[in-house]
Amino acid sequence: MFRIFTDRHGKPVCNSLKKTVQRVGALVFPDMCLNCRALLPVSKEPDFSEPAFFCAECRARGLPAFEPPYCRICGHMFDTGDTHVCETCLTDPPVVHRVRAALAYQGLVPEIVPLFKYHARLSLTPFFDSLMFNALDRYFRDTEIHWIVPVPLHPKKLRQRGFNQSLLLVRRLYDTYERHYGARPGWQVDASVLKRVRYTHSQTGLDIAARKNNLKNAFQVPDPARVKNAGILLVDDVYTTGATSNEAARALLAGGAVRVDVLVLARA
Structure with a gap:
């Protein structure tokens, strides 16, 4: 005993x-x-x-939440007024259906996201986990999603960094949903749905045109049968110009997906 x-x-x-x-x-x-x-x-x-x-x-500088008013499509936040479609999305609509975020890229956020992404402050992961689940539940609860897909890194960059920050943001979503609702979600988290097949240089410092060109044909769907007629939620750390998310969505739609939404930790 x-x-x-x-x-x-x-x-x-x-x-x-x-x-x-x-x-x-x-x-x-x-x-x-x-x-x-x-x-x-x-x-x-x-x-x-x-x-x-x-x-x-540092806490006094704030971790502002992503809140309306914002563009209904790309999630660009407005200082005043109502939620509506921004001029950019009206004149040059993105490939993705809509973009939502957990945080606004303001206050302390522009400093802590690079700490997580480039300096491996992985102790932030549980904190970000909760933010991502709350945003998922808030914005995509009634959206038909089949796959939650983290934006992949090229194998070379993955070896250099040691981890994919987008994968860390989603790997606990399924378990969190199950604990929260006492039931399994109708979607799966799967990092193998999308592959990064072309090594690209950092997007930092590039204008929109250069970013798009830098990412052209960078992504590939290994098994199109898995995404055929599927709703996809693409997850990344930050949405700035949308070049990465839109190129990834383009590959998913070409593979047969019917819709690609985007959830990010922070919207710049």
Whole structure:
């Protein structure tokens, strides 16, 4: 038989020991703000259920949510007025059906997304997970989706970076949905639906025309039968000009998909 030892308050000793070790660890190896690297204060009764990411000064800059008014198609946010279709989408409609996001690319967001993407601050992943699920549930709950597809990296870039940030943003969506609703979703998350077959240079610093040319024929659907007549939700970290998402959507539609929507962590 196993005995569960308790302290004088009747609480399991193992839990008390765990909390003690956590408190000592926080003092010996104090948390630092992921953005400015300032030391974070250690409280007498720290809450270890959620890790501390940012100092008060950085948090004050805000993590603004993606909120209306915005373009009904590309999600470009307006300062005032009502939600409507922007001039760009009227004159040059994108390939994707609509774009929605968890965050606006403002405040602290332009700094923490690169931390996650380029500096492997993967401790942010659980925080981003919850944001992505909430956005999925808010904007695409009633949309017929068959596949949730992270925008793929070329194998060479994947080896260089070590991970695909878009895949990290979606890999827990299925389990989160199942826990939240007590039922399985009607879609699957699958990174093999779309492949990046041409290595491309960074889009940073390129204008819209150069971005489109840089990504031309970069994506391919290995098995078109899987996407035939399917609704696809494409997931990426940031939507700026839409060059990446639209080229990926073009390949999916050419493979037989009937509709491609986009969900991103942040809309610039």
